[in-house]
Amino acid sequence: MKKIEAIIKPFKLDDVKQALNDIGLQGMTVTEVKGYGRQKGHKEIYRGAEYMVDFIPKIKIEIVVPADRLNETLETIRKSASTGKIGDGKIFVMSLEEVIRVRTGETGVEAI
């Protein structure tokens, strides 16, 4: 099993969710986050006063998939989240030891 954490542009959330639904993946956890990467912060001016925008608002999606569906999922997220411009985000993949469904006690792929 793999856990995928994808940081994407907030306005792309609907597209990503729809694309994942379309390939039959159900369930995700979404968090509003702020951060910066190579895009870094930038200076803005409001009414004559400068300020730094260090952290840019993003959406973090967490999903868990069986290992054999990983590549297909990553490709779907990447395509649907991409605008081709700086700040499109990152996708992190990690191995997952265990999943337990709270209601039934099922474990492993069955519980995803």
Place this chain on the structure above:
Amino acid sequence: MIRKWLAMAAGLVLLPGASAWGADAINSGDTSWVIVSTALVMMMTPAGLALFYSGMSRYKNLLNTFAMTLVAYCLASVIWVVWGYTLAFGPDHGGIIGGMNHLFLNGMDVNSVTGTIPTYVFVLFQLTFAGITVALVLGSIVDRMKFSSWIVFAALWITFIYCPVAHWVWGGGWMAKMGALDFAGGNVVHINAGVAGLMLALVLGKRKGYGREAMFPSSVALSALGAALLWFGWFGFNAGSALAANGVAGSAFLATNTSAAMAALAWMGAEWFIAKHPTVLGLASGVVAGLVAITPAAGFVNLQASLIIGLVAGVLGYFSVSKLKLKMGYDDSLDAFGVHGLCGIWGALATGLFASPAISGASGFFYGNPKQVGIQLVSIAATIAFTAVGTLMVVYITKWVTGGLRVPVEQEVEGLDSAVHGERAFEIG
């Protein structure tokens, strides 16, 4: 109509002499209008300015800004009737200051008359101007000044800065004798408050994080409502300054509304063109810039001049708050200097350019009286110089009396609403 105005102006100059009272009869139309105007101008401070400023201050300092505005009006109300009025309008001493003859409004009663209105009404009308002027100053310094220091500063400033300048211009002092034109307070109110604000801001220093952190207004909607109330009240401020229900009042009303609208459009246009967004705060600030600039000119200029005065004020206001402030690096938090100081200077100068003899008898540059421009420049320079130096002295006395001017840095970060007042502007969630 003009003769009546001139007689009124003469009456004002003579007013400190007790003999002037009772000489004229009370005119009920004039009295009604000035009473209504007084109420309109009163509303400008604890409602109009309080909302305009609080909406612009940060969410954690909204109530502190409200409190500072409200307390300024209360202080002015008490000081004015105890010693302020007599300093400004008491018998002239050397063109500099009024005598103490009317301490506690001594020497006047319900039958006293100033011009064609009861003296008590005149006292109250002038009181509301003192109130808003000192409150305007805080636009340069919100988010960081101790509440106690503000109270001491406001009391001293009304006494030692506002009263003398009001005396010079309206109380028969040297500026009035020199022939400076200031219909409703370009020098007395706006240049005075704007320059004082800048001085106080320079001594206080910038807000923590200024130039790095975003400092957004708590509510642009409140500011826009505040600007609308200021606009409404300003009809009393300017048209009321005719001190009569007459044609000059009507003309001042017309010039006031026109300049405000024109300046809002000009600010919006400049901002839209340069910064790509026609902001609501820009529109609201443009309204105020236009009102400020027309204030000294309102009862002296015609419609065409009011259009030009508003147009220039809107563009000047935009550039002063968005470009000049950035370049100079001072932290004029809510732009009291940028809007009131600079647009006030423009208005005082424009009065010397555009004063039309057809309105109130006074002529400016474009009506064959180039000398008026020089007189206006002297009055502007003198107000700036006196206010700058005088305010610095008041600031340092305040600092000594209250043991420092600034809130501790922890309070500044926490926000003054909770740290000072123990309250929050909004309970959300």
